[in-house]
Amino acid sequence: MAATEQPIVLPGDAIDPSLIPTHKKQPLRLGPGLRHIPPSVIVPTVAGQLVTDQKKNSMWIEYNSTRYIPSANDLVIGQVQRSATDLYYVNLSPYTSNAMLPHLAFEGATKKTRPQLAAGALVYARVTLANRHMDAELECVSAATGKADGLGPLAGGMAFDVSLGLARRLLMARSREEGGVEVLELLGAEGLAFETAVGRNGRVWVSSDSAKTIVLVGRALRETDEGDLGVERQRKLVKKLIRGMR
Numbered sequence: 184m185a186a187t188e189q190p191i192v193l194p195g196d197a198i199d200p201s202l203i204p205t206h207k208k209q210p211l212r213l214g215p216g217l218r219h220i221p222p223s224v225i226v227p228t229v230a231g232q233l234v235t236d237q238k239k240n241s242m243w244i245e246y247n248s249t250r251y252i253p254s255a256n257d258l259v260i261g262q263v264q265r266s267a268t269d270l271y272y273v274n275l276s277p278y279t280s281n282a283m284l285p286h287l288a289f290e291g292a293t294k295k296t297r298p299q300l301a302a303g304a305l306v307y308a309r310v311t312l313a314n315r316h317m318d319a320e321l322e323c324v325s326a327a328t329g330k331a332d333g334l335g336p337l338a339g340g341m342a343f344d345v346s347l348g349l350a351r352r353l354l355m356a357r358s359r360e361e362g363g364v365e366v367l368e369l370l371g372a373e374g375l376a377f378e379t380a381v382g383r384n385g386r387v388w389v390s391s392d393s394a395k396t397i398v399l400v401g402r403a404l405r406e407t408d409e410g411d412l413g414v415e416r417q418r419k420l421v422k423k424l425i426r427g428m429r
Contacts, residue, residue: 192227192244202233206240215254215383216244248347251276251384253319257310258334258354260342260382261321263300271300273308273321275384280318284308288322290331298336305337305388307380337380340390343401349408353381365414366407369421370400399424 192198203225204211213219216229227233231246253259253275261273264281272281284306286297300306312320325332345353352364367379377391377400389400403424407417 190233191231192233193230194227196227198225198227198233202235202242204235204237204240204242206237209240212239212241212256214241214243215252215257216246217242245348245351250278251347253279253282253310253313253384255310255313256326257313257383258381259308259310259321259384260337260380260386260388261306261308261384262342263302263304263306265302266300271306273306275319275382282308282310282319282321284321284323288324289335290324290329300336305340305342307334307337307382307388309334333380337388337390340378340388341397341401342386342388343404345385345387345404345408347383347385349404350381350383350385350387353387354383364407364417366403366412366417366421367400369418370403370425373421373425375400375425395428399428 198217213225216227216231217225218228219225227244229244229246229248231244233242234245235242259275261275261282261284264272264274266272269286271284271286273284275282286292286294289298292298306321306323308321308323309326310319311322323334324330325334349364353367370377375391375396376393377389377396379390379400380388382388387404389397391397391400403420406412406420410416412420
């Protein structure tokens with residue numbers, strides 16, 4: 184069963200137990216906007232729409248915000264600020280303190296083989312620890328496999344800023360049905376060759392052998408985001424951009 188939308192909730196509201204997904208094998212995963220109060224109470228920390236995913240046994244709050252707040256297991260795109268003895272300090276957004284990325288938090292990394300990242304380098308990482316009183320911690324390996332699985336340094340390309348709402352929708356499975364974000368698929372269907380990485384912190388990295396393609400994809404994302412375009416308007420936008428490119 185795909186993600187389903189549920190009622191609007193307010194901070195401090197008790198979540199109706201009937202709305203909480205259950206799964207025989209997977210533990211319940213709480214995403215942004217929700218807090219667990221032992222032993223079994225779940226309350227929102229922000230106002231927004233409660234969304235649950237029965238298949239993944241997860242739930243979170245969809246809300247409009249310009250400030251990214253790290254949450255465990257978020258996929259993020261960060262920019263290295265500086266290196267210390269054992270870790271990198273990584274910027275996730277203008278509104279959060281730098282996160283910490285250990286030098287050995289990469290697949291197969293040792294003191295001799297770890298990536299050498301200069302200030303300004305981009306990394307695709309997963310939030311492993313998020314506490315309101317501490318700097319977030321990151322790693323560039325999958326929690327499930329222990330392998331990179333697409334995480335790690337992002338070489339070349341360009342990062343574009345998008346709203347947190349668009350970033351969340353791009354990361355959702357079956358986004359066409361649930362969020363109406365089809366612009367990347369439409370661009371690919373037009374024959375453009377590119378790859379992307381989406382960070383929940385409102386950054387999208389785009390890479391391609393063609394600089395024109397990178398710029399066009401970034402423009403398509405920005406106009407989709409700023410115009411809050413539905414699928415049909417996204418199709419028209421892509422057609423217009425492709426005509427202009429050719």
